[in-house]
């Protein structure tokens with residue numbers, strides 16, 4: 001666990017970090033994001049003692065960093081910098097080995113470990129161990145940088161914009177790999193980026209810094225849905241939420257107050273309610289609002305005797321989703337040949353709202369049109385769906 005307690009830092013008289021309170025949990029993928037010069041690198045460097053904390057306290061696993069011996073640090077904290085930060089006059093193997101020697105890694109195991117690490121980052125050890133950084137592509141250098149940081153197996157790895165110099169394909173590939181690696185090794189990763197898409201893709205929590213202050217620190221989902229201020233909103237950018245359908249849930253987009261009916265009504269009454277409300281289906285609930293099934297207009301129409309019980313027509317031919325279900329899952333589960341209402345229920349089947357195909361369409365259209373226009377349009381579509 002890494003704890004910042006009221007930490008402030010300045011270069012000469014110029015404050016760079018202001019009263020930072022922050023706890024990074026073990027095994028967390030923690031992403032720091034903010035505009036250039038806001039203090040991200042300063043924060044990172046204070047964790048591995050490249051800069052000394054001037055005010056406040058910084059603890060790693062309960063121990064103040066200034067009490068951790070410098071030669072102990074590599075066993076605790078690995079560091080990956082932009083463009084790999086490899087020593088150009090050392091080979092790949094020597095670059096990795098250097099950190100291992102400083103950390104006091106058993107020398108008889110070093111060579112074997114280098115092989116293991118190069119395999120881990122998907123570089124063929126025989127081909128690459130004796131090459132110099134200038135002989136490698138940017139992505140390969142970055143992989144060596146990651147191998148070096150992981151070599152002595154430190155529980156914490158700091159990564160300062162490690163992928164920013166890479167082309168989008170290599171970048172996406174390395175993002176996937178580091179995500180998998182972090183989950184597998186359960187390391188605490190503190191990762192700095194400028195790129196909100198990268199942050200959303202990787203983070204358990206995103207921490208947004210503005211001029212040395214933490215403005216928001218939360219899960220990607222909550223940051224997308226409830227940005228703390230305009231700076232965060234600007235950082236997120238327009239329509240980002242809609243570009244991440246895994247963060248949009250049924251409960252966020254559903255319509256509330258579906259037209260319901262209790263069991264025990266007659267067919268005539270059910271038809272009457274449908275006519276009045278302009279709907280072609282009714283959701284049947286019990287006394288505690290739990291969904292029992294759906295009545296479809298088409299089926300009720302076949303009934304000759306209106307005084308018969310509507311319950312006879314109670315259908316389980318519908319797809320319901322839970323409030324937590326993501327837009328992505330909704331889209332992949334609903335059958336596009338089936339028309340009509342999609343009830344939204346909680347785990348205990350309590351009915352909380354509903355979706356229709358047109359409401360889903362409205363939601364998705366927000367990805368392509370500005371937010372405010374989408375709102376107006378969806379209003380129209382909602383109204384059309386209801387009548």
Ligand SMILES: Nc1ncnc2c1ncn2[C@@H]1O[C@H](COP(=O)(O)OP(=O)(O)OP(=O)(O)O)[C@@H](O)[C@H]1O
Nearest residue numbers: 011012016034035036037038039040041042043194
């Ligand atoms: N050694 C230094 N001496 C004086 N000022 C510095 C020094 N290092 C950084 N600064 C200043 O401190 C502020 C924070 O720098 P820092 O490197 O932490 O920002 P950053 O968020 O990492 O920016 P970037 O996204 O550009 O890497 C900046 O205004 C920078 O100019």
Ligand SMILES: [Mg+2]
Nearest residue numbers: 040041042160
């Ligand atoms: Mg920086």
